Amino acid sequence: MRETPTQPQTQAALWEQAERLKSIIDGTNIGTWEWNVQTGETTFNERWAEIIGYRLEELSPVDINTWLNHAHPDDLGESGDRLERHFRGETPFYDYQCRMRHKSGRWVWVQDRGRVVSWTDEGKPLMMCGTHADITEMREQQNEAHRTSAQLQAILDSATGVSVIATTPDGLITLFNCGAQRLLGYTAEEMVGIQTPALIHLSDEVEQRGRELSQRVGREISGFEVFVHLARQGEPETRQWTYVHKDGTQRRVNLTVSAIFDRQRTLSGFLGTASDLSELQSTTRALQESENRFRELVANLPGVVYRCENDANWTMRYMSDEVACLTGYPASDFIDNRVRSFSSVVHPDDLHITHQSVAAIERHEQFELTYRLRHVDGHCVWVRERGRGEYDANGELLWISGFIWDISDRKAAEDALRVSERRFNGAFNTAPQGMAIVNLDGRWLEVNGALCRMLGYSREELLQLDFQHITHPDDLAKDLALLQQLLDGVIADYQLQKRYIDKRGSVLWILLSVSLVRDAQGLPLHFVSQIQDITERFEAEMRLREREEYLSTLLDNVIDAIVTIDEAGLIETFNPAAERIFGYAKAGAEGQSFKMLMPERYREQYDDLLTAYRENGVPALLTKGMELLAQRRNGELFTMELAISQIMLRGQRRFIAVIRDISDRKRIERMKNEFVSTVSHELRTPLTSIAGALGLINGGALGEVPVPMGEMLRIAQSNSQRLADLINDLLDMDKLVAGKMTFDLQALPLWPLLEAAREQNQPYATQHSVALQLKPQLDVTVRVDRQRFAQIMSNLLSNAAKFSAPGANVEISAAPAKTRVRISVRDFGVGIPDAFRSRIFGKFSQADATDTRLKGGTGLGLAITKELTERMGGQIGFESVEGQGTTFWVELPVENNC
Incomplete structure (x- = not known):
């Protein structure tokens, strides 16, 4: 049935809410203020004064000038602008970080936040309320964090010769430094937050390495795990891989992969550092070959000795190995142009310079040239060449002989300043x-x-x-x-x-x-x-820190114990409510096993549940509102209501346990049950006698009753019967709660039970001018207690009749529901209000207090019906639409007749 809160209850709730809000404000340790914008009258709390080093009485009398006189002059302009924007409705709040002069003379940073809560009739701001929070320490910490982050980023960006790539634990790229961009041709914008390292690796190499690791560890290793398997175990791995450039070319690199852990030793990602081996290997081979031939042939000459044809490509007939130092190519490449011509390594812009030798040769003169050669690694080498033609006896040119030496150092010295200036100016301006x-x-x-x-x-x-x-x-x-x-x-x-x-x-x-x-x-x-x-x-970081502080403050001020636990079952956080409930200090609890909060006999069971969930995902560890025994530090046992849920933090499972001490509630429930049992038994016997006597009198056993007296006696008899019904319901509920009610479960055909229920309850329905209709027959057998089933149907049918309009019908039906049968009682009455639906099966629950007076009833019928149904292995529920009616249903297991 339905009841509404009384006025004292509403006032008590409002008072309790006000006290709770005050406690929350006190717990946040934040200053508050109220300002009459029109008069300047201002009210501060004591914390507001403490932030700047005063007691509130030292600042008396206070008004808006108290704030203005202590604010930093340089902050007043921006503060005023933000205040005006709020007054004009451009911002929902006035929010500003400013400096306040402390009593000691130093400046403290405060977060000043507020809004207008009332306006004058002319639309001007009247009353404004807000808060003051001391954020000095936060600002200092942010400064340090930004400085450290910037230094690290500068170091990474300066490492242009080394590729540095960082990823999340599952492989998404989070850092792609300048060295990686130069080596692979991708920009950071193309990679960070979008790609994984798979883009820059050869799939064949990855698969081959995966097979090696899988065979070693006895399980399949593939994908991103191939690169980080050893690093994930805490062992950095260095090996050679092939990187694929954006243009499709391949680079051989030496890659070191290591794990990144935060301060709590939680894996936060991986770091891959690679150096290019392709150029190094090629250059090393060329230098080794050149060094050997140089020692054998022309160890004393600081340049290249050559003899060539006088053709466009300078086809070499002989060339000393020193040419490898100038070009990176062995001399054998140039002999007879086997691999390349010498002219192909001359810088294209300088080829015309080499052609100047033709005129000197025709004049039989020596020539001397300065030009650039292109080295195999892409850089240019400045050389000086001196040569002359060699002729036969007839003066015919046989070949050209000469000497080429490196003058790069001299050219570098001449050009270094000019190149440096151009490079700096370009970088500076762009x-x-x-x-x-x-x-x-x-x-x-x-x-x-x-x-x-x-x-x-x-x-x-x-x-x-x-x-x-x-x-x-x-x-x-x-x-x-x-x-x-x-x-x-x-x-x-x-x-x-x-x-x-x-x-x-x-x-x-x-x-x-x-x-x-x-x-x-x-x-x-x-x-x-x-x-x-x-x-x-x-x-953004400041807002994030404010959010973290806000959540931390809420956590510290809730009445329930909130404990976070890692995968090993160790306590990570222990809020003040947990300290108060269990008697442990935060420092003494963190790092200890969660099972220390349980009695000894439950600890092994907890270990088994944790192991099963960690290894097999068995969800028995997770619970919503389970009642268990807990143990305080002093050994005292009490009843707790425990809810455990799981979250993922940086790829690791964490468990959040919310604990409420319900020992007082359990004690009150026991007292209430004992009281109800005692009162109902003491009242039942005299009330039965009273009801019987009134029935005899009203039935004329003692003679005709005067009309005025008869009406009063009939009211007395009706009320005594209602009180008897209440006592019977109380006794039934008491038996159910205490587990003392016995059930004689038998396999019975359902249809006769429903017909009997309709016949037994039709007289009551007739009093309300309602007809009970039984839908078509369903042949099914259920295992029930005949008396308790009749009680369930009586409660449902009497409710349906009471809340139906005169002349309406109540429908009784049964239908299969998988392995059960669903029995439905449908009325076409007023329906159940949304606000009452969550309490429909509660004890003494009625949607409206007037229902008790107009419709009758104890408020226990549905609660008893639910208990009886569940004790017989069934379920109960309902569907309702306000103004259209309600259907209550009971599902019972079907008896197997085979």
Whole structure:
């Protein structure tokens, strides 16, 4: 039946909710404020004053000026802008990080967040509420984390000669450094978060290695596991693989794969470091061959001795092995142009220079040329060639002889500065991050376009300023101190996370990298700075930290014990509620076995469940609201309600146990059951006598009853009968709960039972002008207790009759349901409200208190019906649509007649 909460109950619930909210606010350790925007009147809590080092009474009297006087002047402008945007409805909240002057004189960072909660009739903001949170420590930790991350990224990016690729535990690429891009031809954008290492490997090599590993370990190893199998066991593996370039070419590499673990020793990914062996192997062979021939033939000549034909390709008849040093090709390649002609290794742009020798040869003169050769590895070698023609007795040209030597060092010395300047200027002007050359006094000597766009200044405007002008005042001292260490030679370079103030006055968080350029004598010339805007990343990390702190605060303030457990059954986290319930300190519980919270006799069973779930996935360990005995530190046993669920964290299983101490609840339930049993037995005997006496009087056994008195006696008899029904239901429920009700289960045909139920309950239905209709016959046998089955049907049919309109029908039907039979009782009454459906089978449950007065009943019928059904191996349920009626169904096992 249906009941609504009384007014005292509602007030108590509201009071309890208010107290809970107050406890939550106190537990968060956050300052709060309320501000009358129109009058300036302001209210702070004690924590607000503590954040800046005061007691609230020291700040009295308080108003909006209390905040303004302690806020950093440089933050007031942005704070005001954000406040106005909130007033205009552009933002749902006012949210700003600002600095507040502490009583000690230092500045603390606070997260100031609030919103308008009421408005004037003219639409102006009236009352505004919000919070103050101390985030000073968080800001310092973020600075350190950003600095460490930037240093690591700089190191990886500078390793252009080594390919470094990192992946997640399942193989998705998360890092693809410059060396990998150069070696494989892919960009980081094409690989990170999209591809796996399978793209750059030969499938045949991977399959062959997989077969080797599978044979070694006795199980199949394939796919990504081929690369990381040994690393996953904690053993870095180094072996040679073939990398496939984006253009399809292949490179032989030496690859080392190792596992990456976080501070908790949880596997977070893998790191592959590779060096290119192709060029190294080819160059090494050529150098070894050249070295041997050089010692044998022309060990004393610092160049190439040659004799060639006077043709377009300079066809060589003889060439010393020193040519391998200049070109990377052995001399045998050039003899008679067996593999290549000498002209093919001359730089195409310099071929015309070699043709200048023709005129000198025609004049029988010596020639001397300077040009470039293309080495096998792609670099150019500057050479000087001196030669002359050799003629026969008739003056006919026989061949050309000469000597070629390497002048690369001299050319490099001449060109190095010019090449370096061009390269630096190109990188400087096209770099995606801000770059600047800064004078020793801090003035900008040169800035690139990215820095101008970042700060909102034109190049000309920036060159009139110094970096001190745009640096946040709180960050300037640290920056200047590092610059001095750079000048003193204490450090070679530095990185700093700091704030710039752009042309509009907005604060930008930037990552600054600074190095010092010195002249040949070691005297400082200027600084080179790289500036990266990290404002969005900084704010995202800040929001993430705030979220983590919020969740941590909630976890610390819930009333239930929450314990996380690793796969080995060891406790990882232990919240304050767990400390209070079990009596263990957090430090003493973490790292210990979860079974220490259980009585000794349950611990072995827990180990078996954990082992079965870990090895075979048997879900018996996971539970929703199981009641078990638990043990406190002092040895006291109590009843707990335990729910265990599983999560995956960085590829590892974790278990979350939510524990509630229900010992008080169990004690109250026992007291209630004892009370109900006692009261029902003490009332039943006198009430039976009273009801019998009233029946005799109303039946005329003592003579005719006066009309006025008769009405009162009939009401008394009706109420005594209702009270007797309540006591009988209470006794039935008491027996069911105590397990004392006996069941005489027999194999009985269902249809006679349903006919008997309809006949026995039709008189009651007739009182409500309702007809009970039995649907077509179903021949099936069920195992039930005849009396208890009749009680189930009586409860369902009386309910259906009571809640049906006069003149309506109630339908009784039976239908097969797999291995069961479903018996349905359908009415066409008012239906069951959505809000009451979860409590429909609860004790004393009624949707509306007026149902008891108008319809009668104890509120125990459906609860008893559910218990009886389940004790006979069945199930009960219902479907209902408000205003259209309700169908209650009972499913019972079918008796096998074979």
